[in-house]
Amino acid sequence: MIDMKDVSKVYENGAMALDHVNVHIDKGEFVFIVGASGAGKSTFIRMLFREVLPSDGSLIVNGQDVVHMDHSDVPYLRRGLGVIFQDYRLLPDKTVTENVAFAMQVIEAPRRKIQHSVNAVLDIVGLRDKYKCFPSQLSGGEQQRVAIARAIVNHPALVIADEPTGNLDPETSWDIMDIFKRINADGTTIVMATHDKGIVDAMKRRVIAIEDGHIVRDEAQGVYGYEN
Template sequence: MIEMHDVWKTYPNGAVALQGVSVRIDKGEFVYVVGPSGAGKSTFIKLMYREERPSQGSIFVNGFNIERLKERKIPLLRRQIGVVFQDFKLLPTLTVSENIAFALEVIEAPKKKIKQRTAEVLELVGLSEKASALPNELSGGQQQRVSIARALINNPAVIIADEPTGNLDPETSWDIMNLFEEINRRGTTIVMATHNKEIVNTMKKRVLAVEGGRIARDERRGVYGYEN
């Protein structure tokens, strides 16, 4: 599903974010990416959906060769990846269902399919009743569910989440985590960067620890391993 071979990333300002990262993530896996702030986690995540380009090394995501991917082919890659952010990235002027449908509208899906899929994913994240609410009428946890629904609507092979519970209280974080667990059970690969020690330690999933731009640990049923 995702493969990196000796990936280096140096930013134009000279900052070295990654130094020779090699990793392989298989279909259906659930992987936590942990590590101190500024250790390269975000870069590691951003390379997967080609927000950043590797300076060196090769990356394959769902069959796409990222470092050779042409600018105008990037949309094709992103249609097969759902991305979830700490700040939700919802459009404040659109309703919940419009925000979710947005992801299908921009790829010109047929109206009927958009309507059907929107209802399906709203049901999955448990927000069918809030379909016509605006984002600022919802709680943080509900907003994150909306953004997860949007990430899911394309039926992506993999969901990449960058600190999805970073802005949420512990109880809500658990709800969100259970939702990811459910999505993963249905066969979607999940890669999640997180600082949430309790969740990582309880869920017992694969843990990748990024430190100083390298993979410091890669454990099957790992733990968080840092003091918060």
């Protein structure tokens, strides 16, 4: 699913965010990316959906060569991915249904399919009864569930989550993790950057630790390994 070889990233200001990183992630894996702020976690995550381009090395995501891709092919790479952020990034003037449907509208899906798929994912995240609400009427956890619904509505092979529980209390975080687990159980690969020691330690999934742009640890059933 992800094949990162010798990837480095040097920003224009000269900062080296990643230094010859090699990672291979198989289809169906659930991977945590951990590390302190500024360690290169965010760069790693943003490279996967080509918001950041590697300065050096090769990167294959979902069978597509991210480095040598034409600018015009980027949308098609992203259609195979679902992206989730810490701040949800919902559209405030659209309802729950509209926010989720938006992801299908912009890739020009047929209307009937949109309705069907939106209802299905709202069931998965448990928000079917709040479909008419606006984001401002929802709690943080509910908003993040809408964001997850939007990310998975196009059936991506890979879900990328950047600190999805960063703004949530522990109990709500666990609700979100339950949804991720279910999505993963259906065969979707999940790569999640997090600071949440409790979650990482309890989930017992693969953990990749990044420090100063290097991978310092890659364990199949790892723990967070830092003191929060």
